[in-house]
Amino acid sequence: MTETTGTIQIQLNGKPNRVEAGTTVSALLQKWKVRPELVTVEINEEILQKLDYDGTVIRDGDRVEFVFYMGGGSPSDKEA
Numbered sequence: 001m002t003e004t005t006g007t008i009q010i011q012l013n014g015k016p017n018r019v020e021a022g023t024t025v026s027a028l029l030q031k032w033k034v035r036p037e038l039v040t041v042e043i044n045e046e047i048l049q050k051l052d053y054d055g056t057v058i059r060d061g062d063r064v065e066f067v068f069y070m071g072g073g074s075p076s077d078k079e080a
Helices: 025-031
Strands: 007-012 015-020 039-043 046-048 063-068
Touching: 025 039, 025 063
Parallel strands: 007 063
Antiparallel strands: 007 015, 039 046, 039 063
């Protein structure tokens, strides 16, 4: 049976954090004001497909990572 009341302990980007039991990945992103299209989410070192964010419930002890992609660089990086 899945716990749906109270809070659970997780690791979020390497730091301890507590969230409501039953929290989905989508709800976690919303709580942290992270736009889903700008991030990849890993749970316990497994990449989660964006289509699964709504249906994936965070569980007690999960290690969740938000992986952001950075673009750019300095012009000197492109010199040959």
